[in-house]
Amino acid sequence: MGRLDGKRAIITGAGSGIGRASALRFAEEGAAVVAADLAEESVAETVRQIEQAGGRAAAAVLDAGDEDAVAGLVGDCVAEFGGLDAFFANAGVSGGLTPLLELTAEDWLPVLRVNLLGPFLAIKHAAAPMREAGGGSIVCTASVAGLRAGAGGVPYSASKAGVVNLVQTAAQQLSGTGIRINAVCPGLTETGMTQGMFDAARAAGKGHKIGQLNPLHRAAEPREIAEVATFLVSDEASYVNGQAWAVDGGLSSSHPFVPGRMA
Numbered sequence: 001m002g003r004l005d006g007k008r009a010i011i012t013g014a015g016s017g018i019g020r021a022s023a024l025r026f027a028e029e030g031a032a033v034v035a036a037d038l039a040e041e042s043v044a045e046t047v048r049q050i051e052q053a054g055g056r057a058a059a060a061v062l063d064a065g066d067e068d069a070v071a072g073l074v075g076d077c078v079a080e081f082g083g084l085d086a087f088f089a090n091a092g093v094s095g096g097l098t099p100l101l102e103l104t105a106e107d108w109l110p111v112l113r114v115n116l117l118g119p120f121l122a123i124k125h126a127a128a129p130m131r132e133a134g135g136g137s138i139v140c141t142a143s144v145a146g147l148r149a150g151a152g153g154v155p156y157s158a159s160k161a162g163v164v165n166l167v168q169t170a171a172q173q174l175s176g177t178g179i180r181i182n183a184v185c186p187g188l189t190e191t192g193m194t195q196g197m198f199d200a201a202r203a204a205g206k207g208h209k210i211g212q213l214n215p216l217h218r219a220a221e222p223r224e225i226a227e228v229a230t231f232l233v234s235d236e237a238s239y240v241n242g243q244a245w246a247v248d249g250g251l252s253s254s255h256p257f258v259p260g261r262m263a
Contacts, residue, residue, distance in 0.1 A: 003230065005031075010034045010122075011026065011033060011087075012090050012118065013092060014033075014046050015038075015042030016037075017189070018225045019088075019091070020046045021221075021222035023057070024050060028055065032055075032081045034058050035057055036060040036061070038064075040059075043059045058081075070118075071125045073125075074125045074126055085130070086136060089119040095156045108155045115159035130177070135179055137179070137232060138179065142160045145157040146158075146159075148252060151187070163183055164185070167183040167243075167244060182237075182242065184229055184244075185248065186225045186247050186248065187251045188249075214250050215251075218249065
């Protein structure tokens with residue numbers, strides 16, 4: 001038996017990276033998955049891989065920051081699979097690395113729309129069928145950049161800090177419903193969002209330095225983040241609620257220091 005047997009799940013940003021890895025893991029563990037992404041061909045490929053492995057999946061093309069689209073996504077999952085047990089609000093954008101004083105209000109809006117408004121809409125619209133069914137699990141992708149400075153651009157980091165607080169606040173607001181809400185906070189992970197940095201480092205002969213600032217001295221693979229998301233939506237995490245789980249090789253466990261010098 002799989003850890004997610006009988007569960008119906010939605011994953012946004014499922015066309016690549018952490019989202020695709022999570023869709024594959026959820027399906028491997030027995031969940032029926034609605035894989036959603038703005039990239040039609042990519043999300044169709046995710047569904048194809050799930051079905052080739054014997055799983056059940058459906059594709060949806062949508063903007064995670066569009067309320068009507070998210071509401072429709074939830075409705076489609078309920079209609080297709082008979083309910084909704086888990087929603088992994090994973091879609092996100094980086095927003096670049098423009099310095100603080102060079103940013104404009106317009107630079108912030110698309111980042112906040114996808115990274116913060118998107119998880120809010122997921123929580124809002126997933127909560128109704130979950131509450132009616134007596135519970136469910138929502139996981140939102142935050143980031144170590146939302147825990148401390150120095151791991152991302154300013155709008156990105158602020159949006160992810162907002163996700164952490166949103167998860168905490170929503171867990172309290174939905175007290176007594178049986179709905180659990182948690183965040184996963186990835187560290188440096190090789191995905192489409194970060195691929196340019198990985199490629200540049202390898203081209204310069206510095207691939208061995210990728211992830212050197214964390215105690216494991218390496219970056220994560222998307223599947224490693226997916227494993228944590230899988231746990232959080234499973235019944236094994238039945239008493240985990242309102243938490244932000246750092247999955248970062250230990251990066252956020254310390255204040256900055258020079259390796260080998262502790263004083």
